[in-house]
Amino acid sequence: MARIEAQGLSIDYPLYHHNGRSLKKRLLGNGPGRLKADSGSTVAVAALRSLDFVIERGERVALIGPNGAGKSTLLRALAGIYEPAGGRLTLQGTIASLIDPNAGVNALLTGRENIALHCLYRGLKGEEAERFTEYAVSFADLGEFIDLPIRGYSAGMNIRLGFALATAKAPAILLMDEWLAAGDQNFMKKADQRLGELVGQAEILVIATHSMDIVNKWCTRAIHMEGGRIVDDVPLTRPAPEADEVETAPSVA
Template sequence: MARIEAEGLAIEYPLYHHNARSLKRRLMGATPRRLKEDPSHRVVVAALRNLTFTIERGERVALIGPNGAGKSTLLRTVAGIYEPVAGRLRVEGEIGSLIDPGAGMEALATGRENIVLRGLYRGMSEAEAEAMAEEVVAFADLGEFIDVQIRGYSAGMQVRLAFALATAMMPEILLMDEWFLAGDAEFMARAEERLKQLVTGADILMLATHDMAVVRRWCTRAIRIEGGVILQDGTVDEVLGPA
């Protein structure tokens, strides 16, 4: 049964590959809220601070907030990529993530090869992955491009492939960043159809977006994040105001 439970969750993102010393000097002067020094004197971004929430099965949650609010970081944390520096996170259910469309794709491999590869990444056997490839090929509807190296794909085509891939696995928890909205109208309609199926299977959708129309149409709950903390958490109407 799908469920996400976070308690006092905090993620700090160390800033390594730049001049930390001059930044530190600047931090002394200002009174920064999100950039700070951790106990071992590294400059860190407090990406998420003290988040507490529970998401039950069947909920479609929109993460809203300005750029840099921590939406993508939260998705990555729920995906199990980032481990918290404080607090607790418990995720029950199989996760499918659509966080970065190009990630884990081999630019020099064809669309079909990438589908098989992704299946293997997800722990399938080669035979299972090839069986899944047929289904993904049908949904992505890329025609002859499926056997072309994906470096020759347009951004929209990459998105279609990535979306088809992530949803073909029928995850119990689907994590999405808003880049997938780059598909064309016809694809978006089919994507919506597919997501509906996925969610009526009593699973969880977590979607980071700036598009309020999408929130109203697809989601049942909205969490507003700003500066790494939750400002509002409630039904879409409560958070966005009545339509």
């Protein structure tokens, strides 16, 4: 059963490659600000400051808050990219993160070759890889462009491929950063539907977003962050939509 628990989770983001000396002088002996002087000569941003929360199975959590609130850092910590500097983080269940749809994509390879590469990134082999490829190719729906190097793709095509790669396999815990911005109307509808399916299949969804549409449509809980802290954590009365459709939804996972 998928579950996420954070106890006193803290992450300091050090700024090493920046001359912190003069800045450090200013920060020495300071109070409540978010920048702080480290023991050495470095300056660190307290990206997450002692977060406590539990996310249970079935919850769809929206991380909201202004830029720099720590939403993406929290997602990266949940994904296992940043390990906590303080506190504990326990995650149960397979995790997939859609933080950046273009991560690990090689612009010189064709769409199909990139899909094969992506299978390797995910450690998929044999039949599993075949199903993944089949699904991604049909979902991206790029026609003959699938066999062209993706540097010749339009922005919309890139999004379609990135989206197909990221969503072809449903995890138990789905972490998303809001990046679905471009793409034509037709595709947006399809993407919307697929996300609905994924959200339905995933036992936990955590999405960092600025869009109240997304919050209202998919989420059952909103965690409001500011300055690396949780300032508000409210359940949303609206239940997860499309819960019934999900059972019959096709998927490779």
